[in-house]
Amino acid sequence: KKIFVAIVALIGLGSLQAQNVKYGLKGGLNIANLNVSGEASPSMNSIVNLHIGAFAEFKINKKVAFQPELLYSMQGAKYSQIINVEGTNYDTNNTLKFAYLNIPLMFKYYPQSQFYFEAGPQLGLLTSAKVDVDVVGFGSGSDDVKEFFKTVDFGMNVGLGYNFSKNVLVGARYNFGLSNIADTEPGDNTKMKNSVFSLSLGYIF
Numbered sequence: 001k002k003i004f005v006a007i008v009a010l011i012g013l014g015s016l017q018a019q020n021v022k023y024g025l026k027g028g029l030n031i032a033n034l035n036v037s038g039e040a041s042p043s044m045n046s047i048v049n050l051h052i053g054a055f056a057e058f059k060i061n062k063k064v065a066f067q068p069e070l071l072y073s074m075q076g077a078k079y080s081q082i083i084n085v086e087g088t089n090y091d092t093n094n095t096l097k098f099a100y101l102n103i104p105l106m107f108k109y110y111p112q113s114q115f116y117f118e119a120g121p122q123l124g125l126l127t128s129a130k131v132d133v134d135v136v137g138f139g140s141g142s143d144d145v146k147e148f149f150k151t152v153d154f155g156m157n158v159g160l161g162y163n164f165s166k167n168v169l170v171g172a173r174y175n176f177g178l179s180n181i182a183d184t185e186p187g188d189n190t191k192m193k194n195s196v197f198s199l200s201l202g203y204i205f
Helices: 002-015
Strands: 021-037 047-059 064-085 088-109 115-135 139-144 152-163 168-177 191-204
Touching: 021 168, 047 088, 047 191, 064 115, 064 191, 088 152, 115 168, 152 191
Parallel strands: 021 064
Antiparallel strands: 021 047, 021 191, 047 064, 064 088, 088 115, 115 139, 115 152, 152 168, 168 191
16 A cells, blocks of 8 residues: 555656656665664664665755655664574674665755755665674575565655755765564564665766
């Protein structure tokens, strides 16, 4: 239903006049982490990754615009953990690597012609989830863990940006997850939410 609402909203914008629409591409860095709570939850640390995608800016008036986006975003976190196998403890360093197809729906406010603030909801669709495990002194490996995480993520974005010219812009944005992405069994109180700070460079056609 969320995806349907987002698509309908985008199609509805087609009724706006063409001169009020700008299209562009953007990409940049993600500083991603996970907020985890629950019994025996490890301490999570951020990882640096990338995002890339496209956007359309619909100017409502001189100060307000609506900007839907479609972004491929690499997210996750890293953590250390001691695991016990048949009475023996092993130190492990682990990295969760998520890939999302994100659909931010951003509302932008321009206090002046080049500088803007933005805020809006985001729908995320999980395309892959892997964990890299390094067992200290024994070697490393990688596993697909997509089955342990929910396919749909929902969050909110806040940010700001600056248009250096009619074609080039930079932006900073923080996404805080609102939904629990851990697909847990009944009785498991583990909660895991995305947290991503992004720096973007964009080009407007």
